[in-house]
Amino acid sequence: MTGWTADEMPTLEDETVVVTGANSGLGREGTEAFARKGATVVMACRSVERGERAAAETREAVPDADLEVRRCDLADLESVETFAEGVREDYDAVDVLCNNAGVMAIPRQETADGFEMQLGVNHLGHYALTGHLLPALRASAGEARVVTQSSGAHEMGTMDFEDLHREQSYGKWSAYGQSKLANLLFTYELERRLDSADVGDVTAVACHPGYAATNLQYRGPRESGSALRLAGMKVANAVLGQSAAKGALPMLFAATADRVSGGEYVGPGGLLDMRGHPEFQRSNDESYDRETARRLWSVSEDETGVEYGLSA
Numbered sequence: 001m002t003g004w005t006a007d008e009m010p011t012l013e014d015e016t017v018v019v020t021g022a023n024s025g026l027g028r029e030g031t032e033a034f035a036r037k038g039a040t041v042v043m044a045c046r047s048v049e050r051g052e053r054a055a056a057e058t059r060e061a062v063p064d065a066d067l068e069v070r071r072c073d074l075a076d077l078e079s080v081e082t083f084a085e086g087v088r089e090d091y092d093a094v095d096v097l098c099n100n101a102g103v104m105a106i107p108r109q110e111t112a113d114g115f116e117m118q119l120g121v122n123h124l125g126h127y128a129l130t131g132h133l134l135p136a137l138r139a140s141a142g143e144a145r146v147v148t149q150s151s152g153a154h155e156m157g158t159m160d161f162e163d164l165h166r167e168q169s170y171g172k173w174s175a176y177g178q179s180k181l182a183n184l185l186f187t188y189e190l191e192r193r194l195d196s197a198d199v200g201d202v203t204a205v206a207c208h209p210g211y212a213a214t215n216l217q218y219r220g221p222r223e224s225g226s227a228l229r230l231a232g233m234k235v236a237n238a239v240l241g242q243s244a245a246k247g248a249l250p251m252l253f254a255a256t257a258d259r260v261s262g263g264e265y266v267g268p269g270g271l272l273d274m275r276g277h278p279e280f281q282r283s284n285d286e287s288y289d290r291e292t293a294r295r296l297w298s299v300s301e302d303e304t305g306v307e308y309g310l311s312a
């Protein structure tokens with residue numbers, strides 16, 4: 001797959017793709033690439049206004065883009081459920097679900113359901129969304145894929161089940177790392193459960209974008225009011241970041257390439273895995289730990305009340 005680009009994606013006519021965080025960064029670029037190949041893209045955004053603005057920009061680039069913006073706030077389980085119900089009602093099937101939205105290194109906040117925000121949005125919201133959309137994914141005429149966007153930052157994460165929501169001790173980066181490790185544990189556990197339930201027509205794949213210059217790096221400094229950190233992030237983005245379009249490639253490859261199997265991890269293969277074209281990679285050892293993954297699954301069931309009906 002040396003030098004794989006979005007041009008190599010197959011035609012996606014008659015396919016429905018759901019992208020979370022579709023109004024910005026990797027989600028916006030991914031939406032454009034899916035639309036260019038003929039997919040119907042449901043843009044799951046926490047702000048319909050920002051979503052519509054991004055959809056208008058996408059239509060400038062792809063005039064016949066088939067896009068629909070719907071509200072989905074991953075920091076609110078009720079919003080996630082309402083969104084998923086609407087999609088199940090209005091679409092025959094979902095062929096690709098990109099669990100892409102995320103927040104990074106923000107001051108401690110809680111979701112509507114009292115979850116620490118980074119774990120709540122990045123993992124628990126997507127856990128609930130995927131569970132609610134599973135019937136629609138199973139209804140896909142071909143293979144359906146659940147692609148979850150993790151990060152190289154999973155390596156600085158550890159699952160602290162004693163203080164999962166970091167009420168006793170909060171570090172913005174360790175909480176981000178935990179949430180991105182959770183993305184991987186979730187993906188690999190989902191794949192094992194789909195496999196053992198013989199739901200072979202739905203597969204789960206993880207990816208990461210390396211380092212892409214997007215809005216992700218700015219929200220934390222803005223919310224903590226740190227002009228210095230914001231300036232530092234702007235310099236880092238300009239010097240180290242690849243474009244959002246490049247950063248979206250691993251997600252697009254994971255979502256559409258034939259040679260991808262469930263349980264794989266795709267990331268950019270260039271300098272320090274921070275840039276370049278997609279390749280298959282291995283995430284850290286903890287992310288493959290089955291006991292931790294089973295425990296996270298069970299905690300995610302309890303916290304969200306969403307059960308997939310897939311046994312361990």
Ligand SMILES: NC(=O)c1ccc[n+]([C@@H]2O[C@H](COP(=O)([O-])OP(=O)(O)OC[C@H]3O[C@@H](n4cnc5c(N)ncnc54)[C@H](OP(=O)(O)O)[C@@H]3O)[C@@H](O)[C@H]2O)c1
Nearest residue numbers: 021024025026046073074075101102151211212214215216
């Ligand atoms: N950029 C990188 O270098 C990098 C590296 C590693 C991993 N990642 C991962 O890539 C993913 C996409 O990030 P990005 O770089 O494209 O950042 P971005 O430009 O900031 O986009 C993040 C998206 O997530 C959405 N979002 C945030 N909170 C949400 C919520 N409560 N409900 C629904 N959507 C919400 C944002 O919506 P609003 O616009 O409304 O805030 C935005 O659309 C994230 O999961 C991130 O962890 C990125």
